[in-house]
Amino acid sequence: MGQIENQIKDEVTILFAGDSGDGIQLTGGQFTDTAALLGNDISTFPNFPAEIRAPQGTVAGVSGFQLHFGSVELFTPGDHADVLVVMNAAALKSNLDSLKKGGIVIANIAGFDKKNLRLAKYEDGVNPLNDGTLDGYKIHEVDVTKITRETLKESGLGTKVVDRSKNMFVLGFLYWMYNRKLDNTIRFLEKKFSKKPELIESNIAVLKAGYYYGDTAEAIASRFEVKPANIKAGTYRNIMGNEATAIGLIAASQKTGLNLFCGTYPITPASDILHFLSKYKNFGVKTVQAEDEIAGICAAIGASFGGALGITTSSGPGIALKGEAIGLANIYEIPLVIVNVQRGGPSTGLPTKTEQADLFQALYGRNGESPIPVIAAQSPKDCFSAAYEACRIAIEHMTPVFLLTDGYIANGSEPWEVIKSEDLPDIEVKFAEPREEEDPAFLPYKRNEKFVRPWAIPGTKGLAHRIGGLEKDFETGNVSYDPENHERMVKVRQAKVDKIADYIPEQALDAGEDAGDVLLLSWGSTYGAVKTATKILIDEGKKVSHAHVKYLNPLPKNLGELVKKYDKVIMPEMNNGQFIKIIREKFLVDAIGLNKIKGLPFVTEEIVKKVNEVLA
Amino acid sequence: MPEVKEKKITAKDYASDQDVKWCPGCGDYSILKQVQSVCAELALKKDETVFISGIGCSSRFPYYMDTYGMHSIHGRGPAFVMGLKTARPELNVWMITGDGDSMSIGGNHFIHLLRRNVDVNVLLFNNQIYGLTKGQYSPTSEKGKVTKSTPYGSIDHPFNPLSLAMGAEATFVARTMDRDPKHMRPILIEGEKHRGTSLIEIYQNCNIFNDGAFFPFTEKATKADNTIFIEHGKALVFGAEGEKAIVLDGFTPKVVSISDIAEADLWIHDKYDRVKASILTRFFDDPREEGALPRPFGIFYQENRSVYEEGVTAQVERHIEEKGSPNLDTLLEGPNTWTIK
Numbered sequence: 001m002g003q004i005e006n007q008i009k010d011e012v013t014i015l016f017a018g019d020s021g022d023g024i025q026l027t028g029g030q031f032t033d034t035a036a037l038l039g040n041d042i043s044t045f046p047n048f049p050a051e052i053r054a055p056q057g058t059v060a061g062v063s064g065f066q067l068h069f070g071s072v073e074l075f076t077p078g079d080h081a082d083v084l085v086v087m088n089a090a091a092l093k094s095n096l097d098s099l100k101k102g103g104i105v106i107a108n109i110a111g112f113d114k115k116n117l118r119l120a121k122y123e124d125g126v127n128p129l130n131d132g133t134l135d136g137y138k139i140h141e142v143d144v145t146k147i148t149r150e151t152l153k154e155s156g157l158g159t160k161v162v163d164r165s166k167n168m169f170v171l172g173f174l175y176w177m178y179n180r181k182l183d184n185t186i187r188f189l190e191k192k193f194s195k196k197p198e199l200i201e202s203n204i205a206v207l208k209a210g211y212y213y214g215d216t217a218e219a220i221a222s223r224f225e226v227k228p229a230n231i232k233a234g235t236y237r238n239i240m241g242n243e244a245t246a247i248g249l250i251a252a253s254q255k256t257g258l259n260l261f262c263g264t265y266p267i268t269p270a271s272d273i274l275h276f277l278s279k280y281k282n283f284g285v286k287t288v289q290a291e292d293e294i295a296g297i298c299a300a301i302g303a304s305f306g307g308a309l310g311i312t313t314s315s316g317p318g319i320a321l322k323g324e325a326i327g328l329a330n331i332y333e334i335p336l337v338i339v340n341v342q343r344g345g346p347s348t349g350l351p352t353k354t355e356q357a358d359l360f361q362a363l364y365g366r367n368g369e370s371p372i373p374v375i376a377a378q379s380p381k382d383c384f385s386a387a388y389e390a391c392r393i394a395i396e397h398m399t400p401v402f403l404l405t406d407g408y409i410a411n412g413s414e415p416w417e418v419i420k421s422e423d424l425p426d427i428e429v430k431f432a433e434p435r436e437e438e439d440p441a442f443l444p445y446k447r448n449e450k451f452v453r454p455w456a457i458p459g460t461k462g463l464a465h466r467i468g469g470l471e472k473d474f475e476t477g478n479v480s481y482d483p484e485n486h487e488r489m490v491k492v493r494q495a496k497v498d499k500i501a502d503y504i505p506e507q508a509l510d511a512g513e514d515a516g517d518v519l520l521l522s523w524g525s526t527y528g529a530v531k532t533a534t535k536i537l538i539d540e541g542k543k544v545s546h547a548h549v550k551y552l553n554p555l556p557k558n559l560g561e562l563v564k565k566y567d568k569v570i571m572p573e574m575n576n577g578q579f580i581k582i583i584r585e586k587f588l589v590d591a592i593g594l595n596k597i598k599g600l601p602f603v604t605e606e607i608v609k610k611v612n613e614v615l616a
Numbered sequence: 617m618p619e620v621k622e623k624k625i626t627a628k629d630y631a632s633d634q635d636v637k638w639c640p641g642c643g644d645y646s647i648l649k650q651v652q653s654v655c656a657e658l659a660l661k662k663d664e665t666v667f668i669s670g671i672g673c674s675s676r677f678p679y680y681m682d683t684y685g686m687h688s689i690h691g692r693g694p695a696f697v698m699g700l701k702t703a704r705p706e707l708n709v710w711m712i713t714g715d716g717d718s719m720s721i722g723g724n725h726f727i728h729l730l731r732r733n734v735d736v737n738v739l740l741f742n743n744q745i746y747g748l749t750k751g752q753y754s755p756t757s758e759k760g761k762v763t764k765s766t767p768y769g770s771i772d773h774p775f776n777p778l779s780l781a782m783g784a785e786a787t788f789v790a791r792t793m794d795r796d797p798k799h800m801r802p803i804l805i806e807g808e809k810h811r812g813t814s815l816i817e818i819y820q821n822c823n824i825f826n827d828g829a830f831f832p833f834t835e836k837a838t839k840a841d842n843t844i845f846i847e848h849g850k851a852l853v854f855g856a857e858g859e860k861a862i863v864l865d866g867f868t869p870k871v872v873s874i875s876d877i878a879e880a881d882l883w884i885h886d887k888y889d890r891v892k893a894s895i896l897t898r899f900f901d902d903p904r905e906e907g908a909l910p911r912p913f914g915i916f917y918q919e920n921r922s923v924y925e926e927g928v929t930a931q932v933e934r935h936i937e938e939k940g941s942p943n944l945d946t947l948l949e950g951p952n953t954w955t956i957k
Contacts, residue, residue: 036952228956233956234955235953236954237953237954251948254942255944259703261703263698263699280942288698290728292724295728298689298695301699302698302703305686305696305699306703307704308703310703324689328689421945458663458704458707460663462663463684464662464682466678466686466687468678469687470687479634
């Protein structure tokens, strides 16, 4: 047996790719959990087709899962992969661009037979494994299908069932390559198939076969070790963005004692929030899968009127349908959190791909003057605090609030230092007090020092009142067509939202000096890539700073002052330039846009390159 | 101890301080009056009663009730009802809607409310016209209707709201009319008592844009021949002297002279019989046509079926029983954690 070298690596990116029926997401998810439990920092990015089972073997049907893990802190799923695992020819065709020069390709050769090559639209007689396409890469070919069948030939299971476990072979092999133990996945399989013991056995057998294959086949000259990351001491868990959003909403409901009510309609990539919330009924969570998007939000508003914490979740097209109801919540002035997990648009657009092009929709997508606070999450784990904060603002300021996340962070995952419930900030809930007949008349639109009206819920004695979409009198809330009153109401609704700026943190710098050549000004899910780019640029000695805006409406009070301290302001956005228009308009700063509209997140080098161009 | 004199609740106690702004002579006034009077009769608690509406003339209704109220957006009343009732099942909720609001823009929500069977009283003011937008035809307008938007007559075939409701799995289906408060009142009371969605269609005269649409059913001269008032357990008999009856010939209803049939052959109305109730809702002939079946008024159908919001609450309670009281810290930790020292 030859010498197998053991190399230590700081960070590694693996990209798993195969048919959407190949179990790619599960394989990636298992490797992620195992890496996380070992103490690596991780960041993941699943990338799947819009069709559930697109035609097998075609490029359209390729599902991918990118995993970045390391012994250093990571903020992105990795620009390019060190290892590309491809289950068929189509997976190679559509992902080779993502592999580093000199990277490793692990190919299931059963997926490169005549039929698969034809489905992937390679010309007759061309096989990318041997035509020079992969020159300069380290190729490792395994007949995963054949070995899996061989392993299970005495299991008595049918070929279809057997073939379904071939992802376990790949996982086992990668565990060997990266010196991982199998325990976590074995535990997972035992739980997943607890009712089908024969599948536990078969999957474990194939997993082990993959692992031992590494040991005996002398297939690869190196094994790699990625030590635990040197991250802050504490207890961590792995968390996906949509899950973090759901938990943030539940946490706010628990902390306030308000029942959580989610009125919603399934839509990619937001449905997982509904799925998560639906599981936690013992937290008093009520979820209604309504007949459409409009009914979802209207139900949530109805619940809020009743004193619940009303939530609706959706993505761009659904938000468009909810527009009229959002305007109603605005004039009702009651708490409501509207979650938009953004995806590529317009219209149905790119349902499974990411974009941050709904900022204008959140800010302006309603008739009339209808200001609404907007918060954006910056990473999977940040979805928790952003959701919690959206609830705080909605409740304390009696207003609908937009929470923007996107497909990239909603489906991506990263480790999260578990927060204790006692450490969560307080949220003040105040229902209007009951009133006796002899007390002064109840004024449902009389405001406090924050310009916030009382939340008077049915069932409270003496507070019977009517709210509606018609313009209201300044204090009584009765219908009013008075011209002066309308202007006054429009102004006070705006003032109420503007006032929130007094109750949010000032804008801080994420990195760099408080003045310099370039400020990278970002929002939403671009955070990780911009942060990583800033670090590279600062290490190169460039005078670059980074500020990441979480509160998009109202903006932090000091933001205007902050952006003016730099020669250039560069604003990376996954859209055609939206936040930049706001910054330019509000602060008269000649900001430079860096826009990517490909349904894919930024990679670090794109940002580094742009800064260097501007500096040159 | 001084004697506390119990103040008698009257209809006026349910009237808000807002001026009622419907056109003089509008059928809505009569409905408002009956609802307020029924509220008083049943001594509904003002602080625990909520009126919810969509958009349209009828949907201004909540502003005139001294209860909690939500005037919402066009057609979406059922969704607000569903949310409020799911969050607060103990509240007494009424929904006011019109034929434009519920049959057109809100058609989808209307049918889903009925199938879910949320406990709410739905008063559907049907005037077969758009009033607030000034006189366009509605989804219940008769074919050929000449209006501002259909100067040469409408092409659309109209909805039959009660038949639609039966198809949407409604559990309480009734019809009454603005000009017969004595009939409306017990129907409202029965609707309020019913657990689930009580759909009450009310023929309501729009004296500005569709005056007399229901006169064949509401006016003295024609009412007796064009209507049949159905009551559970009673025979389907109508006419000024009760001289006509409806019998079923197979599945086909027929008008017969009461003297021509044996008592045993009369159709006795059974509001729990879904098939026969469905046939009754199909009595939808144009009264001007020869041989038209009379239009039925009363409670067509009633069914005792589980109520949506109670199901939701029961599931939450069952889950608490099974999984125990919520522990936020356990949720925050999730199934797998690791510690870095």
